[in-house]
Amino acid sequence: MPTGTTDRRTTTRPALRRARRRDARAALLFLSPWLLGFAIFTAWPVLYSGYLSLTDYDVLNDPSFVGLDNYRELFEDPKVTLALRNTFFYVAVQVPLYVLVSLALALLLNTASRRSAGFFRTVFYLPNMTPPVAVGVLLLLVFNGQNGLINELLGAIGIDGPAWTTDPDWVKPAIILTSLWSTGSSVIILFAALRNVPQELYDAARVDGANAWQRLVRITVPMISPALFFVFVVNTIAAFQTFTEAYTAFFGSGNTTYSNDAALFYAIYLFQQAFEFLNMGYASAMAWVLFVIIMVITAIQLLVSRRLVYLEGDQ
Amino acid sequence: MRRRPTVVGACTVLVLAGCAQGTNPPAPSAPSGADNPFSATTELTGTLDVMGFGAGDEIATVRMERTKEALGDVQVNLVEGDLDIQQFLSAVAAGDPPELIYANRDQIGTFASRGAIIPLTQCIEGEGIAVDDFVPAAVDQVTFAGELYGIPEFNSIQVTMANADLLADAGLEIADVNGSDRAALDEATQALHQRDGGDLSVIGYDPKLPEFLPLWAHAGGADLISADGRTAQLDDPAVVAALEWAVGLYDAQGGFPVVKAVRDSADFFGSGNQFASSTLGAMPMEQWYVNVLNDVSPDAPMAFDAVRAADGEPVAFASGSAWAIPAGSDNPAAACRWARVMTEVDSWVAAAEERKGLRTEEGKTFTGVLTGNAVADEAVRALVEPSGSEVWDSAVEAMYAANDAAFSLPANPADAEFESAWQDAVNAVLNGQAEPAEALAGAQEVAQETLDDAWAAWDADAES
Numbered sequence: 001m002p003t004g005t006t007d008r009r010t011t012t013r014p015a016l017r018r019a020r021r022r023d024a025r026a027a028l029l030f031l032s033p034w035l036l037g038f039a040i041f042t043a044w045p046v047l048y049s050g051y052l053s054l055t056d057y058d059v060l061n062d063p064s065f066v067g068l069d070n071y072r073e074l075f076e077d078p079k080v081t082l083a084l085r086n087t088f089f090y091v092a093v094q095v096p097l098y099v100l101v102s103l104a105l106a107l108l109l110n111t112a113s114r115r116s117a118g119f120f121r122t123v124f125y126l127p128n129m130t131p132p133v134a135v136g137v138l139l140l141l142v143f144n145g146q147n148g149l150i151n152e153l154l155g156a157i158g159i160d161g162p163a164w165t166t167d168p169d170w171v172k173p174a175i176i177l178t179s180l181w182s183t184g185s186s187v188i189i190l191f192a193a194l195r196n197v198p199q200e201l202y203d204a205a206r207v208d209g210a211n212a213w214q215r216l217v218r219i220t221v222p223m224i225s226p227a228l229f230f231v232f233v234v235n236t237i238a239a240f241q242t243f244t245e246a247y248t249a250f251f252g253s254g255n256t257t258y259s260n261d262a263a264l265f266y267a268i269y270l271f272q273q274a275f276e277f278l279n280m281g282y283a284s285a286m287a288w289v290l291f292v293i294i295m296v297i298t299a300i301q302l303l304v305s306r307r308l309v310y311l312e313g314d315q
Numbered sequence: 316m317r318r319r320p321t322v323v324g325a326c327t328v329l330v331l332a333g334c335a336q337g338t339n340p341p342a343p344s345a346p347s348g349a350d351n352p353f354s355a356t357t358e359l360t361g362t363l364d365v366m367g368f369g370a371g372d373e374i375a376t377v378r379m380e381r382t383k384e385a386l387g388d389v390q391v392n393l394v395e396g397d398l399d400i401q402q403f404l405s406a407v408a409a410g411d412p413p414e415l416i417y418a419n420r421d422q423i424g425t426f427a428s429r430g431a432i433i434p435l436t437q438c439i440e441g442e443g444i445a446v447d448d449f450v451p452a453a454v455d456q457v458t459f460a461g462e463l464y465g466i467p468e469f470n471s472i473q474v475t476m477a478n479a480d481l482l483a484d485a486g487l488e489i490a491d492v493n494g495s496d497r498a499a500l501d502e503a504t505q506a507l508h509q510r511d512g513g514d515l516s517v518i519g520y521d522p523k524l525p526e527f528l529p530l531w532a533h534a535g536g537a538d539l540i541s542a543d544g545r546t547a548q549l550d551d552p553a554v555v556a557a558l559e560w561a562v563g564l565y566d567a568q569g570g571f572p573v574v575k576a577v578r579d580s581a582d583f584f585g586s587g588n589q590f591a592s593s594t595l596g597a598m599p600m601e602q603w604y605v606n607v608l609n610d611v612s613p614d615a616p617m618a619f620d621a622v623r624a625a626d627g628e629p630v631a632f633a634s635g636s637a638w639a640i641p642a643g644s645d646n647p648a649a650a651c652r653w654a655r656v657m658t659e660v661d662s663w664v665a666a667a668e669e670r671k672g673l674r675t676e677e678g679k680t681f682t683g684v685l686t687g688n689a690v691a692d693e694a695v696r697a698l699v700e701p702s703g704s705e706v707w708d709s710a711v712e713a714m715y716a717a718n719d720a721a722f723s724l725p726a727n728p729a730d731a732e733f734e735s736a737w738q739d740a741v742n743a744v745l746n747g748q749a750e751p752a753e754a755l756a757g758a759q760e761v762a763q764e765t766l767d768d769a770w771a772a773w774d775a776d777a778e779s
Contacts, residue, residue: 059404060429145576146514160513165579166572168746259742275401276731278429 136248193227353441367398428728465637477597507596544727
C-alpha cells in the first residue's frame with residue numbers, strides 16, 4: 001500500500017537538493033568578488049612567491065631557477081641572524097608588555113562611569129589615528145637623548161636618561177615603549193570583553209570574601225581569556241612584522257645614511273633585499289621563512305590556549 | 316595591530332612578480348649614423364611622461380618652460396616626487412615605462428646593468444649634447460661600462476661651515492677646521508666642544524659620518540672603489556685611517572651617540588639652527604645649506620671655506636641627479652630633447668637670472684647654482700655679485716672652489732649594496748660594535764662579493 005510518507009520522501013529529496021544547489025550557487029555568486037580578489041591578489045602571488053623563492057629574480061629580467069640556493073644563503077647570512085635575533089627579542093618583550101598595558105587601560109576604562117567611558121574610549125583610541133611614519137618621527141623627538149621629553153622627565157626625578165636613539169642597548173627598548181602608543185584598538189577589544197563579564201560572579205565572589213586581586217585573577221582574566229588570547233595572537237603576528245616606526249626612525253629619509261643594527265628587524269631587512277637591492281628571489285625566500293615562523297608560533301599558541309582559554313559552552 | 320609591512324611588502328613583491336614579463340638588457344646602441352632616431356631638428360609629437368621630477372622652484376620651472384617650447388606638440392606629464400624605484404622598475408617590467416626618468420646619479424649603474432635604461436650615445440650625438448661641458452665628476456657617475464646612461468644635472472658638494480664666534484673664543488680660525496690638518500682639527504674639536512655638567516652642550520666638530528666617509532677617504536688619498544667600479548677598496552689603509560680619525564673626533568666629545576643626540580636636537584632649518592644658537596663649532600655640509608642659513612639666520616656668526624686635503628687643495632664628494640631614458644620608452648626622441656634643453660647652458664642661465672631677480676626682490680643674496688654643467692656654472696657664477704658681506708661672499712667662493720675639485724664614485728651594477736656595505740661598517744663602528752679596521756675588512760669582503768656577482772652577471776649578458 002503506497003504511503004504518503006514514501007511519496008513525500010521521493011518528491012522532497014530532489015527538491016531539497018535543488019534548493020540547496022540553488023542556495024549554494026547564490027552563495028558562490030555573492031562570494032565570488034571576494035573569492036576572485038583572494039585568488040588574484042593573495043593566493044596567486046603567495047604561490048608564485050614560493051616559486052620565486054627558488055629563483056634569482058630582479059623584477060626586470062626573467063627569473064632564473066637556483067633551487068634552494070636562496071634558502072641556503074639565507075641561513076648563512078649574518079644579517080638574517082641579526083634581524084631574527086632583534087625580532088624575537090622585540091616579540092618576547094613587546095607582546096606581553098603590550099597586552100598588559102592594554103589590559104590595565106581596559107580595566108581602568110571599565111571603572112569609569114558609562115558617560116565618561118565613552119570619552120576616555122575615544123581618548124585611548126586617538127593615538128591609533130596617528131600614521132605610523134609620524135610615530136617613527138615622534139620616537140626620535142621624544143626619545144632624543146639630549147633634550148627628548150622622556151629624558152627631561154627622567155631628569156626631573158634625578159635620573160640621567162640614556163641615549164635611547166643612538167645607543168644600541170637602548171634602541172629596542174625605545175621602539176618597544178613607542179609601540180605602546182597604539183594600544184587603543186586592543187584596549188577597546190578588552191574593554192568590550194570586560195563589559196560582558198556577568199556582574200553576579202563578582203557579587204558572589206565578594207560574598208565569599210574575595211579581594212580585588214583575587215577577583216581579577218579568578219574571575220576577570222578567565223572570563224575575558226578569549227579576548228586576551230585574540231589580542232595576544234594578533235599582536236604576536238604584528239610584532240613579527242614590525243616595520244614602519246623602526247624603518248622611519250632608523251633607516252628612512254631622516255637618517256639616509258645612519259642606521260642602527262639594533263633596529264634591524266626581519267621585515268626591514270626583507271624590504272631592503274626586495275626594494276633596495278632588488279633581490280626579489282631572496283626576499284621571497286625570507287618572506288616564506290617568516291611565514292613558517294609565524295605559523296609555528298601561532299600553532300603553539302593555539303595548542304597552549306586549549307588549556308588556558310575559557311570558552312563558553314566548553315566542559 | 317597596524318604593522319603589516321611584511322604582508323604588504325611581500326604581497327607587493329608577489330604582485331610585481333606576478334605581473335612581471337621580464338626584459339633583458341638591451342644591446343648596446345649602435346654607432347650613430349644616418350638612421351639615428353635622435354635629431355635636434357626633428358619635429359616631435361606624442362606624449363612624454365616624466366617620472367621623478369617636480370617643478371618645485373624657479374630653477375625647475377624656467378628650464379621646464381623652455382624645454383616644453385622646444386618639444387613643440389609633445390604633451391608633457393610629470394609624475395612628481397622622488398623617483399619611486401619600485402614603481403619605475405615594475406613599469407619597465409610590465410612593458411609600460413615612463414618616457415623619461417629623473418634619478419639620483421648613484422642609481423644609474425644599477426638601472427643600466429639591469430637593462431632598465433638605455434645608453435645615450437645616439438641621443439647625445441643626435442641632439443648634439445655637449446658632454447664635454449659637463450662637470451667630469453658628474454659624467455663619471457653616469458658612465459657605466461664605458462657608455463653614458465644619464466645626462467647629469469645639479470652638483471651637490473661639501474663646504475666647511477663654522478661658527479665664527481666659537482672659533483674666535485677658542486682662538487681658532489677657519490683654516491683650523493677645514494680638514495687640511497687633521498691634528499689641528501683634533502685640537503680644534505677639543506677646544507670647541509663644551510659640556511654643561513656631564514652633558515655635551517656644544518659640538519666642537521662634526522665630521523658627518525657615515526655619509527662623508529668617501530670625502531675623508533679621498534682627502535686621505537684613497538677612494539672606496541676603483542675607477543672602473545669593479546674593485547672595492549674599503550680596507551685600504553687610507554680608508555681605515557680616515558675612519559679611525561673621524562671616529563676619534565666623536566670619541567673626543569663623548570662618542571657618536573652623544574654627538575648625534577645633540578645633532579638631532581637642532582632646529583636644522585629654522586632660525587634657531589645649530590650655528591645661530593652656537594651649539595656647533597664646525598662641520599662639512601652640502602652647499603645648499605648656505606642658502607638655508609642665509610634665509611633663516613642671515614646674522615649668524617658664520618665662517619666658510621672649502622673642505623681641504625692635506626696639501627691644502629679643496630676636495631668635495633659630488634652627487635646629484637641625472638636624466639635617463641628607460642628601456643621601452645615610447646618617445647625616446649622627446650625624452651632626449653627634454654634632457655638636452657633642461658641641461659643646456661642657456662636654460663641654466665635663464666633660470667639663474669630668474670632666481671637672482673627673485674632673491675633681489677626679497678633683499679636676499681644670490682649665491683649661485685651648481686648645475687653639473689661646468690660651462691653653465693661659469694655663466695651663472697658671472698651673475699653672482701658681491702653681497703656686501705665678506706662672510707656670504709666667502710661661502711660662494713668656497714662653493715665654487717669645491718665644485719672645481721669635486722670627485723665621485725663610479726657607477727657600478729651594485730650601487731645600493733656597495734653603499735650599504737660600507738655604511739653598515741661605519742655604523743657598526745659608530746655604535747661601538749666594531750673597530751674600524753675589523754668593520755671595514757668585513758665590509759670589503761661583502762662589497763667585493765656583491766660587485767663580483769653583479770659584474771659577472773653583466774659580463775655574461777654582454778657576451779651573450
